[in-house]
Amino acid sequence: MKRRTSIGSRRSPEAEAAVLSAAIELIGEKGYAGFSIDEVARRAGAGKTTIYRWYPTKADLFVAIYTIERTASVTVPDTGSLLEDLVGYTTGLWRYWRSNSAGSALRGLIAEAQGTKESLEVLRDRFLPERTADVRRILSTAANRGEIAFDDVDDRVSLWVGYSWLRLLTCELDDEGPIASVMAQIAANHRPLKA
Numbered sequence: 001m002k003r004r005t006s007i008g009s010r011r012s013p014e015a016e017a018a019v020l021s022a023a024i025e026l027i028g029e030k031g032y033a034g035f036s037i038d039e040v041a042r043r044a045g046a047g048k049t050t051i052y053r054w055y056p057t058k059a060d061l062f063v064a065i066y067t068i069e070r071t072a073s074v075t076v077p078d079t080g081s082l083l084e085d086l087v088g089y090t091t092g093l094w095r096y097w098r099s100n101s102a103g104s105a106l107r108g109l110i111a112e113a114q115g116t117k118e119s120l121e122v123l124r125d126r127f128l129p130e131r132t133a134d135v136r137r138i139l140s141t142a143a144n145r146g147e148i149a150f151d152d153v154d155d156r157v158s159l160w161v162g163y164s165w166l167r168l169l170t171c172e173l174d175d176e177g178p179i180a181s182v183m184a185q186i187a188a189n190h191r192p193l194k195a
Contacts (some may be wrong), residue, residue, distance in 0.1 A: 001173060011054060019051055023065045028101040033110020037061060041125040059122035062102075062109055067130065069102040076134045082142035087182040090164060094173045107169055128161070135160050148189055158187050 015085055022043035027035055037058055041048045045178045055061035077088040097103035113123040136157050143150045167173055 015044070015046050015050065016054070019046050019061075020065055020068065022046075023061055024069065024102065027062070027065060027105050031064065031101065032105035032112070033104070035062065035108075036053045057118045057122060059109055059112065060126070061118040062105065063122060063127050063130075066106060066109075066127075069100055070096060070131070073100060074134075076138065078138075078141065080145070081082070082138065082145075082147045083180075083184055084186040085138045085142070085158070085178050086135075086187055089134065090160070090179050090183060091176055093164065094167065094176060094179070098169055098173045110165070118159065132157050132161060142187070146185070156186050 008168060019040060019099065022040045023035070026039055026043065035058060037048060037051050037055070040046075040061065041051050065189075070093075074089070076090045077085045079085055079088070109119065109123060109127070113119040136153060138146065139153045139156050140150070142148050143153060148156065158181075160165065163186075
C-alpha cells in the first residue's frame with residue numbers, strides 16, 4: 001500500500017478519507033474491542049502520529065466514524081408533533097444501532113469509558129453533546145410550539161438517553177413495541193409536584 005504524505009499542519013482530505021474508510025472497515029470486521037489506531041494506520045497507509053494528531057485517542061476516532069455513519073443513516077423528523085418526532089427518531093436510531101457495526105460498537109465505547117479517563121472524557125464531553133443535539137433540537141422545537149416547557153428540555157434529554165442506552169446496553173433493541181408509550185411519557189406536558 002502506498003504511504004500517504006502529509007501536507008503540513010492541514011489535514012490532507014485524501015489521507016483523512018483513507019483513515020476514516022479504514023476505521024469504518026475495521027469496526028465492521030472487529031468491533032470496538034478489536035479496533036486500534038495502529039491497524040487503522042496500517043490499512044490507510046497513514047502515519048500513526050498523523051492519526052493521533054487528528055484523533056488523540058481510539059475513542060476520538062471512533063466518535064468521528066460513528067458520527068459520519070449515523071448522520072448518513074438516521075434522519076431527524078419534524079412532523080409538528082413532539083411525540084411523533086421522538087418515536088420516529090428513536091425508532092430510526094435503534095434500527096441503525098442494530099444494523100450498523102458503528103452503532104453496535106458504541107457499547108464498547110461506553111464500556112471502555114467506565115475504566116479509562118480519556119474515553120470517559122470523550123464520551124461525556126464530546127460524544128454526548130454532539131449526539132444528543134438532535135433530541136435536544138426536537139424537544140426545543142416542541143417547546144417553541146408550547147408542547148413542553150423550555151425548563152424541561154435537559155431533563156427530558158436525560159430521560160431519553162437513559163432509556164435508549166438501557167436498551168442498547170442490554171441488547172433489547174429488537175422490541176420496538178414500548179417506544180411509543182415511553183416517548184409519550186417523555187413528551188407529556190405535566191407540571192412537577194411542588195415540594
